[in-house]
Amino acid sequence: MxxxxxxxxxxxxxxxxxxxxxxxxxxxxxxxxxxxxxxxxxxxxxxxxxxxxxxxxxxxxxxxxxxxxxxxxxxxxxxxxxxHCRENEHHHHMICLQCGHTYPITFCPMEQTAVPDDFRVVKHKFEVFGYCKDCIQEESATGAN
CATH class of the missing domain: 1.10.10.10 (Winged helix-like DNA-binding domain superfamily/Winged helix DNA-binding domain)
Incomplete structure (x- = not known):
């Protein structure tokens, strides 16, 4: 931080x-x-x-x-x-929707994206949303009661 x-x-x-x-x-x-x-x-x-x-x-x-x-x-x-992360390299994130914990994605998905010849990319964002292990366990514990 x-x-x-x-x-x-x-x-x-x-x-x-x-x-x-x-x-x-x-x-x-x-x-x-x-x-x-x-x-x-x-x-x-x-x-x-x-x-x-x-x-x-x-x-x-x-x-x-x-x-x-x-x-x-x-x-x-x-x-x-x-x-902002301390990461200086270009990167993206996986974000927990419950607690907001963020995990870096260590490669850029744009590198694997087929961009049409008639399109010029000038900027992109890529985030993946889900739930971290702690929030999944908390949900399971709450649901079991």
Whole structure:
């Protein structure tokens, strides 16, 4: 996981002004192991910054994503963000739908995808959703009672 200081350093290194709000965002993502919906981030920030707009929060999330500080994943219930992995190599994820635990996929499925000659890929995402061993066991234990 990245530390608060590493996140702030990454933002400052890209010329961003380091405001108290951005420090709070860095702290939130550094201390949250799973995924956060923009609304959750907005509610967290609203506790400390009255008058803060949802647009401002969302704009900061987008900036942090562009800087590879956080990652965006689209779930069935909407977009969520989490702290970017420490992986520097291009990779994808398997994500537990219950607890949000994330496992890296160590190869890129695009390498095995037949892309038509008349199509140019400029960006791709690949996530696999399911349940981790702990959540499967928890479900089995709850269902057995």
């Amino acid at each position: 990245h530390t608060i200081e590493e996140i702030i350093q990454r933002m400052a290194g890209q010329g961003l002004r380091i405001t108290d709000q951005r420090k709070s965002l860095a702290k939130l993502f550094a201390e949250t192991p799973g995924y956060l919906a923009p609304k959750e981030v907005y509610e967290y920030m609203g506790k400390s910054y009255t008058g803060l707009s949802f647009d401002t929060v969302y704009r900061n999330l987008r900036v942090m994503e562009e800087l590879n500080v956080i990652e965006q994943v689209i779930f069935e219930d909407g977009v969520k963000f989490k702290l």
